Amino acid sequence: MTSTKFLLRFFRDKRVNGRADLPDFFPVWLDIGEALALLDAMPGGGEIEIKLRHARDALACVPTALSTNDAGAFLVSDVAGLASAATRKITAAGVALPGSFIDAVRADPSKGVILIEGRAATTSPLVAEIWRDGKKIVRMELPLHVAPVEDFYRWINLRGVAGGAVARYSRLGVPYGFPDTESNGKHFIFVHGYNVSETSARAWNSEMFKRLWQSGSKAMYTAVTWYRNDSQAWWWTSRTPNYYVNVEHAFATAANLAATVNGSLPGAVKVIAGHSLGNMVISSAIVDHGLNADTYFMLNAAVAQEAWRNGVVV
Secondary structure: OOOOOEEEOOOOOOEOOOHHHHHHEEEEEOOOHHHHHHHHHOOOOOOEEEEEEOOOOOEEEEEOOOOOOOOOHHHOOOOOOHHHOEOEEEOOOOEEOOHHHHHHHHHOOOOOEEEEEEOOOEOOOEEEEEEEOOEEEEEEEEOOOEEEHHHHOEEEEEHHHHOOOOOOOOEOOOOOOOOHHHOOOEEEEEEOOOOOOHHHHHHHHHHHHHHHHHOOOOOEEEEEEEOOOOOOOOOOOOOOOOHHHHHHHHHHHHHHHHHHHHHHOOOOEEEEEEEOOHHHHHHHHHHHHOOOOOEEEEEOOOOOHHHEEOOEEO
């Protein structure tokens, strides 16, 4: 079995909830083709079973038809059936994989890819067993570190700077799930846009981090939230009556963003990205307050083109 560190999601049911849910899973290849061939060649025949176990009942799996050649395809394209597939809870008592999955590995040893979902924090390994005629023949372990996704990155909460209510405070210490020593020395900072509540900001950043991680990024990550939903009538609405007061909050927040990024965040290379009105915060932080970043990405920027001249805010 191949090893990797992965992320925890808060599950609600026993299935994959669309393509947007798939980044919460990661692939594991059960390299059992040779073992199956040897067992099938033994005299006496007998039923072969593949069982998965987890001592803490903290995992679930989805058997797939993926192979080692396309194990990551579910992250970038539609794979038939996966976006609505049922998940199987992996318990200490064990869960058996379907016979069709075993037959697929017999026909093509590069098959045998399962998707794993974290259901609770744990460091207990995933165990795979091969049984023949009711007797355990092979046992394999995959060491795991399952942790809440927010344990993998830093959090800068600047909502209070412009008078917004704060439920979650800044956390600038080294993340437990992905300590700085495991990074590539780079640091990615993300500032969300307009009309995003504090709760929605957590969702935005967990999704951003997971997609960067699944794409291969090993940069440290910092989530930034600020008061950009002022006058929002209810948290579930999609609009606020007063857009411009949030523009004022963007300028009011800029100095604190610059001071925190420059003074508290490690990294030999700092990359910052903003979405929508978050770019007003970053642009002001750079020009008015000396924020230092090696690269700046503007995503759907709510900043007039005329505000920039030759790469400089004017």
